[in-house]
Amino acid sequence: MADSQTPCLVANGPFSSSQQAIVTKEMGLELNLSLSCIEIPEPTGNESLVKIICTGICRSDICFSIGPEDGYPTHNHIAGHEGIGRVVKSSDSTLVGKLVATRFLASSCGCCTYCLRNLETSCVNQYNIPKHRNGTLQQFMAVPTSYLMELHGLPEIDKDLSKYCAALCSGSAALRAIRNANTSPGDVVVVVGILGGIGHLVGMLAKQVFALKVIGVDLKSKIDVFPAKHTVMACDVLLPAVEDQDPTALVKLQDKIAVSCARLRNDTGTPRAADAVVVTSSRMSGFQRLENFVCDGGSIVCVGVPRESNTLSIPLPSLVERSLRIVGSLMGxxxxxxxxxxxxxxxxxxxIITKIELDQVPLYMAKIRDAEIIGKVVVQMPVRG
Incomplete structure (x- = not known):
């Protein structure tokens, strides 16, 4: 391991000493993002400087940009954690020029009881971006080299690297959620919030990789503009969500799910509900009476965490007598x-990727907050530093 006296190596020649970034200058209860000009950080002996090519935006980046969240900076904070870039400066000569990625869970110890149980997100020695380090909504990012995930096998020149940003946190969360649903090929899974950044990946994985039958539920305003080609890839049935506390509308949705399950299974007997439900919604309306969405022995997997009143309520008789499973699932x-x-x-x-420029981040962060976005938003960084 190089020490702090080891000279750094540079790829691609010199670049400007300043860069553009989206900065929260002072944390508050509302988004307060601004495009700013800041200095490019100088990496230490154990760090690398990464030129960010593209970076995804998660709904969690909104949480990281207000509050502040426990342990996060209160001033001059840069969000973003799903970045792909190239190492341009490093004390490790083997990394210079390499394509790398960053994730929220940048590092864990790998040897504690949680890491050994495949629960790295509970490691007490974990390091997170953008909690312990400013995040990827900047053109250049100095980060401990151990935080970086080297990407092998991707094209050296790829005009659509943005799609791979979806894999880093949202995609790993989707994959972990499907595995936690404890399903078998041919089972039926309901995905609530299926048109969101994580939800559409859950649906695609369930249908295309795990051979499940998928019933998607989301806001009617999103369904109305959802491309048909993606509907086929993500789900077999797409139903409008209940957007308030209307018990009559909720019963109708449950009936539609039961009928859809019977059709997807080719059942001729009494209709029964889905084998699992995965909830990626950011609204509490998506967490109502989930026990009625699944059959006996079914799994309820919660991925989304609304910021408002967010206590899940399941009647104990249903939980015990029907042998239901409730699982919280964060990320892989x-x-x-x-x-x-x-x-x-x-x-x-x-x-499903919406590509934006860096100066559009404040607008699209607000759109994500207000549940107006389908799929994943990815920022394409300016070509020049």
Whole structure:
């Protein structure tokens, strides 16, 4: 390991000493993002400087940009964690010029009881981007080299690297959620919030990789503009969500799910609900009476976490007498992310990507907050530093 006196190596020649970034200058209860000109950080002996090519935006980046969240900076914070870039400066000569990625779970110890149980997100020695380091919504990012995930096998010149950003956190979360649903090929899964950044990947994985039958549920305003080609890839049935606390509308949705399940299974007997439900919604209306969406022995997997009143309520008699499983599912590890990259590269998964420029981030962060976005938003960084 190089020490702080080791000279750094540079790829691609010199570049300007300043860069553009999206900065929250002072944390508050509302988004307060601005395009700013800041200095390019100088990496230390154990760090690398990465020129960001593209970076995804998660709904969690909104949470990281307000509050502040516990342990996050209160001033001059840069969000973003799903970045792909190239190492341009490093004390490790083997990394210079390499394509790398960053994730929220940048590092964990790998040897504690949680890491050994494939639960790295609970590691007490984990490091996170953009909690312990400013994130990827900047053109250049200095980061400990151990935080980087080297990307092998991707084209050296790829005009659509943006689609791979979807694999890093949203994709790994989707993959972990499907595995936590404990399903078998041919089972029926309901995905609530299926048109969102994680939800559409859950649907595509369920249908294209795990051979499940998929019933998608989301806002009617999103369904009305959802491309037909993606509907076929992500789900077999697409139903409008209940957007308030209307019990009559909820019963109607449950009935539609039961009828859809019978059709997808080719059942001729009494209709029964789905084998699992995965909830990626950011609204509490998506978490109502989930026990009625699944059959006995079914799984309820919660991925989304609304910021408003967010207590899940399941009647204990249903939970116990019907042998239901409730699972919280956060995100997968590096292996899951790399597996998702393989699915995308092979064409099994085709993420829905909205590409934006860096100066559009404040606008699109607000759109994500207000549930107006379909699929994944990815920022294309300016070509020049």
């Amino acid at each position: 590890g590096r292996r899951d992310a790399l597996e998702m990259i393989h699915y995308i590269k092979s064409g099994q998964i085709d993420p």
